[in-house]
Amino acid sequence: MIVAVLGSLALVPYIVIQLKGLGIIVSEASYGAISPVAASVIGAVVVTTYVMISGIHGSAWTAILKDFMILVVVIFLGIYIPVHYFGGIQPMFETVQAAKPEMLVLADQGLSQSWFMSTVLLNALGFYLLPQTFMVVLSSNGERTLRKNAIALPLYTLLLLFVFFIGFTAIMEIPGLQGADGDLSLLRLAIQTFDPWVIGIIGAAGLLTALVPASVMLMAASVGLTNSFFKVLVPAATETLQLIVSRIIIIGISIIALIVTVTGGEALAILNIMSYSLITQLAPSLFCSLPKNNIINKFGAMAGILAGVLIVLYATIADVKVSTFLPNTPHVINDISTGVIALLINILVTFIVSALTKHISTQHTEMNDLDKIS
Numbered sequence: 001m002i003v004a005v006l007g008s009l010a011l012v013p014y015i016v017i018q019l020k021g022l023g024i025i026v027s028e029a030s031y032g033a034i035s036p037v038a039a040s041v042i043g044a045v046v047v048t049t050y051v052m053i054s055g056i057h058g059s060a061w062t063a064i065l066k067d068f069m070i071l072v073v074v075i076f077l078g079i080y081i082p083v084h085y086f087g088g089i090q091p092m093f094e095t096v097q098a099a100k101p102e103m104l105v106l107a108d109q110g111l112s113q114s115w116f117m118s119t120v121l122l123n124a125l126g127f128y129l130l131p132q133t134f135m136v137v138l139s140s141n142g143e144r145t146l147r148k149n150a151i152a153l154p155l156y157t158l159l160l161l162f163v164f165f166i167g168f169t170a171i172m173e174i175p176g177l178q179g180a181d182g183d184l185s186l187l188r189l190a191i192q193t194f195d196p197w198v199i200g201i202i203g204a205a206g207l208l209t210a211l212v213p214a215s216v217m218l219m220a221a222s223v224g225l226t227n228s229f230f231k232v233l234v235p236a237a238t239e240t241l242q243l244i245v246s247r248i249i250i251i252g253i254s255i256i257a258l259i260v261t262v263t264g265g266e267a268l269a270i271l272n273i274m275s276y277s278l279i280t281q282l283a284p285s286l287f288c289s290l291p292k293n294n295i296i297n298k299f300g301a302m303a304g305i306l307a308g309v310l311i312v313l314y315a316t317i318a319d320v321k322v323s324t325f326l327p328n329t330p331h332v333i334n335d336i337s338t339g340v341i342a343l344l345i346n347i348l349v350t351f352i353v354s355a356l357t358k359h360i361s362t363q364h365t366e367m368n369d370l371d372k373i374s
Contacts (some may be wrong), residue, residue, distance in 0.1 A: 002227035002283060002302055005132040006309060008221040008253065010279035013271040014130075015257040018214035019043050019181070020271075022207060023261065031201035033194075035257035037262055038161050044258040047214045051222075051250055056139050058217045063128060065209035071159070073205040077190065078162020081169050084193060103171055109331045118337040119273060123365025125343075126280035152279075220252050224248040248333040274316055277339025281308035284347045308346030312339060 021034035022043030030039075050058070079089075086092040096103055106113050127133070140146055163186075170185035173192065190202050205220040226246040231237060237245070288294055296304075314320070315338040322341065325332045
């Protein structure tokens with residue numbers, strides 16, 4: 001039950017990313033005729049309706065079109081825009097180096113090397129823990145499909161290289177995009193460069209890129225909460241009732257994500273990191289469950305997960321760092337991702353509570369063995 005709730009909680013920032021993205025795309029592609037808030041509301045309604053009608057197969061078929069469009073659009077923009085404004089990729093970097101050299105290196109404080117390395121570690125641990133990953137894996141038609149996907153997925157991330165080229169161009173051509181406004185850079189640059197019909201193609205690719213992940217995440221959260229939470233509370237629930245509850249959950253999560261989208265001002269990248277910070281709190285319990293003889297018990301696992309999640313939520317809401325409590329903390333430690341610090345405390349709590357409750361777990365196991373014998 002705890003895993004189901006945490007999985008759904010971790011997906012909310014990710015769904016917010018998709019809704020904020022939808023709002024940005026529709027607002028910018030309409031040249032301001034539609035506000036970001038109105039666009040996000042429309043997007044939430046569309047995504048929710050789409051999930052209820054299409055299911056996993058609809059998302060899979062839409063993903064094929066989405067991947068083709070995003071591949072063409074991102075590679076084209078990543079090559080054309082630096083050539084158009086600077087005459088090539090090397091001149092682009094030379095221009096940025098001359099005007100804003102700090103943009104080509106990690107900061108000494110804040111988003112520093114320790115922040116970067118800890119955030120990469122966090123994402124690496126959390127990538128396959130997100131609920132939609134299991135849903136997609138279990139709906140595949142065989143091992144061969146999974147192998148091909150595992151080979152192709154790293155190649156897909158190479159598209160980020162072309163996105164970086166667009167971002168560096170935006171730094172020079174559209175100054176003043178600070179904080180969350182940096183999310184506007186691609187479309188602002190495209191509008192400045194291309195005719196409206198090209199903006200339409202770029203916007204369509206972006207809309208599909210938001211629609212497909214959001215739909216799969218909503219389904220994954222709904223399935224997890226219905227099977228692992230609602231059915232535990234109501235074991236006699238019929239399939240019809242479970243279907244109704246799953247749809248209510250979809251609508252509820254969509255509303256929560258929409259409220260956060262409209263009221264929150266975080267940049268998309270920060271929301272992504274928050275999602276990984278939450279879901280990675282499951283990592284210690286998962287890895288400790290792999291050996292034949294588990295060195296922790298369920299009491300320790302639950303305590304560790306709850307401790308890690310509460311730290312992530314508190315640090316995010318209150319905007320605190322290690323230096324808030326220990327002012328003389330070196331920057332190399334203070335800049336470590338909050339999710340990693342929460343993970344370390346999670347591990348510590350997990351082992352301590354497991355050790356303190358070892359006798360309870362042993363008694364419970366013995367009672368289960370006696371029940372089986374009898």
